[in-house]
Amino acid sequence: MGSGDLALVLHAHLPFIRHPEHRYHLEENWLYEATVATYLPLLDVFRGLARDSVDFRLTISLSPPLCTMLEDDLLKTRTAAYLDRLCRLGDSEMRRTSGDPTFHRIARFYADRFGHLKALYDELRGDVIGAFRALQDDGLLEIITVGATHGYLPVIREPSARRAQVQVACESYQRMFGRWPRGIWLPECGYTEGLDAVLAECGLRYFFVDAHGILNARPQPPLGIHAPVFCKTGVAAFGRDLESSKQVWSAKEGYPGDGVYRDFYRDIGFDLPLDYIGDYIHPDGIRVHTGFKYFRVTGPDVDLANKQPYDPDAAKERAATHAGNFMFNREKQMQHLSAHMDRRPLVVSPYDAELYGHWWFEGPWFLDFLARKIAFDQSTVRLSTAAEYLEENTTNSVAEPSPSSWGDGGYSSVWVHESNDWIYRHVHRAEARMHELARRWKDGTDDITRRALNQAARELLLAQSSDWAFIMKTATAVKYACDRIKTHLARFRRIDRELTAGWINAEWLADLEARDNIFGELDYRVYA
Amino acid sequence: MDREELGKMKLEALRLLALEKGIDEARSLGKVEIIDRLVPKGIVERAKEAVAHAVEVVEEKAHEIADKVLHHGEHQGAAKADGQTAHGETADSETADGDVAAGDAAERKATVKKPAHPSNGFGVPSMTVHPHVDHGPREPLHMLDFEELPETYGVDECEVLFRDPFSVFAYWEITDGGVSSARAQLGQSADSSRLVMRMFTTVPGVEGVDRQIHDLDLPWNHGKRYLQAPKPGAHLRVAVGLLSGEGYFAPIAHSSLVRVPPAEPQPGPVEWMQVIPPKTRGRTREPLVVVRRGGDHAERGVRTPEQHAESGHERGGSSPTAKSGSQTYPFGGSSPGSSPGRRDGSK
Incomplete structure (x- = not known):
């Protein structure tokens, strides 16, 4: 009976959003929500698997902005405060629902859950990164890096700026995880011709592309997406398996759309009166998600008003069923593929990490069941990682992956769109200027000039984040995204002018360093 | 804490302190202003500053009047050349291309030049640099972050x-x-x-x-x-x-x-390569080592039809609850257009 390897890959990223000047900031909340909904629950699952000696492997990319925010003292303090608020709201909800057994049961579930997550956060002393690092050191997780600020590499014009996105990410990774990364999750899975040379130069061994990045590679790889290809530089490219991706991703056909699972949109932040919920939403009364969601998906065309109450136990049971179904399909897939291959086929299943827990509440349970079932219930599928696969399969076909991304349409149409294309000429000018500045001072300079150059590089990196273009395209927090790009470019241009004039406003620079405090060890000469 | 001690603190810490003290506007104030709110100045100090400020305003006004007198004609000419009136308003003049497409018209409207110095509410350009002043711009620090992107860069x-x-x-x-x-x-x-x-x-x-x-x-x-x-x-x-x-x-x-990305598979001769895996399994950075490359790698790749027939494998079915469709190409997938992609709003 043929067997094969399954590489689950989670991509965890949030843009760098840190506003010390505001006591409450809407977009900063994304970090707290994701920490509570995704990162802590995933850690809880991974640590549970390790504790129970379940042999599992999983790859997770942790982007430098996310890592920086998770490590930041101010944001850690605010995350702890967010968890405290959730626990208080849990108590309040227990009291409010005490006369209704159905909803009281769900309120208790949330109160217990948030209490447990708060205890976990306290136990870790807020060191989420340290907990991930420990799991990697134990050989269970393979943590890979992402572009420094998640810049979509196909639209970065200046070669040194493209290299900087990768090199700065690797250096940041080394500082966080005590080793050099072996692999990288290209931001938005965006590949363009020649990128492998940048990755090779930065000491990376593998990356991932969407399926058509491999299927349309030149020449067409004989093993398709179920084995990696080596680029001419020797860096390996792994292709996304569409079949397994779709089972989880697809809103219509995928597991998360099951009627038993929790509905994301019904939330007491929107449902309850302001005088009750006011302390747990935006201070100006803007309604936001609180995490207390009492209803289930119910059905595909059921409107919000007709959703039925959520049953956590039934949902957990369904997650176990879906994990079994996923495993069963992978077994059949491996048996089928191995009949056509001279080696163990590899199925690469990458997902946004935030799908698990944030969007699909039961996602972490699904992963937990899946890992345990694969470890104990069958012998066809083995959990593996790209790095392990390359250790066992040192010979692969050579091909140039096709330019591609994993965005809607499969190419650049999300990030190069009428809503956001105005960005590029300005960012490109800044890239070219940064290169000139780094060349001018490539042999070093005095302290204040060095700091100004480093900050200019930070502002450019932050402006390059693909999230801003994505937000504009999806028309969500558009004003915030536009303001962020304009602000970072304005800061960059002002530093440039001050450097050119030979006069640097030290107080303003110090203020900027304190606000945009990502990449403290950055050396601007990466742009030289 | 006195003013001197507060002056040694970073702006971020000052803002947090001020917010704790209930000074809500601290998030938009500069360092000096926050210190002023936390520890108000004495009456003598304030009187001295008021006199100094008055002198500065008078001097600045004098410079402004002198500038206007000296460069009046020059400003008018430049403003006309930029499509602006002498008061900085945009003149919406027609061009010779009256039949441009709607997209062009919209684009042109969006790219009309803006006044060189957007007003910052203080009556002076935000980004004006006075080389003779050695204490830096006088605007609160946060004002320096706001600047419209330039319409053009003066480059080809x-x-x-x-x-x-x-x-x-x-x-x-x-x-x-x-x-x-x-x-x-x-x-x-x-x-x-x-x-x-x-x-x-x-x-x-x-x-x-x-x-x-x-x-x-x-x-x-x-x-x-x-x-x-x-x-x-x-x-x-x-x-x-x-x-x-x-x-x-x-x-x-x-x-x-x-x-430009290709839209379909690109056939060609297949080459194989062997790359030595890192000895330290990622604990240290090791260079990529390519040890072999060439086309003579018959033992690799897809099995021959004969090998396939010998193996006797057929494509497995799905469980009753299977949600994915069957594959027609063993190593393929659906077209990129049907890629599940990211969910809107997932970030």
């Missing part, structure tokens, strides 16, 4: 980015100097020339490399366009320049080279 440039296998995005800017140089290149032909974006593509084919050139008239000296890619998988570069009536092209700026 164009760039192209692929959007998908069938279209690319291009932007351009040219200067009067660039146009003059191009006209000089064309000589007498310059009089009949027009501004165009020229797209050069090379497509490798069975009968060698196919080279194509496409020209697109440009109505403005800066802007952006989506262009149809002549062929998926092509290498492409664009240039902006003057095209004479006789067909001579004088480039002003050109883009870097991009490869």
Whole structure:
């Protein structure tokens, strides 16, 4: 009976959003929500698997902005405060629902859950990164890096700026995880011709592309997406398996759309009166998600008003069923593929990490069941990682992956769109200027000039984040995204002018360093 | 804490302290202002500052009046050249191209030049630098973060980015100097020339490399366009320049080279490569070591039909609750267009 390897890959990223000047900031909340909904629950699952000696492997990319925010003292303090608020709201909800057994049961579930997550956060002393690092050191997780600020590499014009996105990410990774990364999750899975040379130069061994990045590679790889290809530089490219991706991703056909699972949109932040919920939403009364969601998906065309109450136990049971179904399909897939291959086929299943827990509440349970079932219930599928696969399969076909991304349409149409294309000429000018500045001072300079150059590089990196273009395209927090790009470019241009004039406003620079405090060890000469 | 101690604190810490003290506006205040709110100055100190400020305002007003007197005529001329009135308002004049497409009109409207110094509410340009002042700009620090992006950069440039296998995005800017140089290149032909974006593509084919050139008239000296890619998988570069009536092209700026994504698999001879895995399993950084490369790797790859028949494997079925469809190509997938992709709003 043929067997094969399954590489689950989670991509965890949030843009760098840190506003010390505001006591409450809407977009900063994304970090707290994701920490509570995704990162802590995933850690809880991974640590549970390790504790129970379940042999599992999983790859997770942790982007430098996310890592920086998770490590930041101010944001850690605010995350702890967010968890405290959730626990208080849990108590309040227990009291409010005490006369209704159905909803009281769900309120208790949330109160217990948030209490447990708060205890976990306290136990870790807020060191989420340290907990991930420990799991990697134990050989269970393979943590890979992402572009420094998640810049979509196909639209970065200046070669040194493209290299900087990768090199700065690797250096940041080394500082966080005590080793050099072996692999990288290209931001938005965006590949363009020649990128492998940048990755090779930065000491990376593998990356991932969407399926058509491999299927349309030149020449067409004989093993398709179920084995990696080596680029001419020797860096390996792994292709996304569409079949397994779709089972989880697809809103219509995928597991998360099951009627038993929790509905994301019904939330007491929107449902309850302001005088009750006011302390747990935006201070100006803007309604936001609180995490207390009492209803289930119910059905595909059921409107919000007709959703039925959520049953956590039934949902957990369904997650176990879906994990079994996923495993069963992978077994059949491996048996089928191995009949056509001279080696163990590899199925690469990458997902946004935030799908698990944030969007699909039961996602972490699904992963937990899946890992345990694969470890104990069958012998066809083995959990593996790209790095392990390359250790066992040192010979692969050579091909140039096709330019591609994993965005809607499969190419650049999300990030190069009428809503956001105005960005590029300005960012490109800044890239070219940064290169000139780094060349001018490539042999070093005095302290204040060095700091100004480093900050200019930070502002450019932050402006390059693909999230801003994505937000504009999806028309969500558009004003915030536009303001962020304009602000970072304005800061960059002002530093440039001050450097050119030979006069640097030290107080303003110090203020900027304190606000945009990502990449403290950055050396601007990466742009030289 | 006294003013001196507060002065040693970083702005961020000061803001947090002020917020804790209930000074809600601290998030928009500079360091000095926050200190003022936390520890108000004494009456003598405030009187001295008021006198100093009054002197500064009078001096500045005097400079402003002198500037107006000296450069009155010059300002008027420059404002007209920029399409602005003497009061800084935009003049919405028509151009010779009355029949431009709606998209062009919208784009032009969006790219009308803005006043050189957007008002910051203080009556002076935010970004004005006074070289003789050694204590830095007087605006609160946060004011320095706000600045509209420039309409043009005064450079000759164009760039192209692929959007998908069938279209690319291009932007351009040219200067009067660039146009003059191009006209000089064309000589007498310059009089009949027009501004165009020229797209050069090379497509490798069975009968060698196919080279194509496409020209697109440009109505403005800066802007952006989506262009149809002549062929998926092509290498492409664009240039902006003057095209004479006789067909001579004088480039002003050109883009870097991009490869448009192919839309289908690309057959070709298969090569194999062996790469030595890292000995330390990632604990230290190790260089990539390629030990073998070539086409003679018969033991690798897809099994032959005979091997397949011997193995006796058939495609397995799905469980009753299976949600995915069957595959027709053992190593393939559906088209990129059906890629599940990211959920909208997942970030």
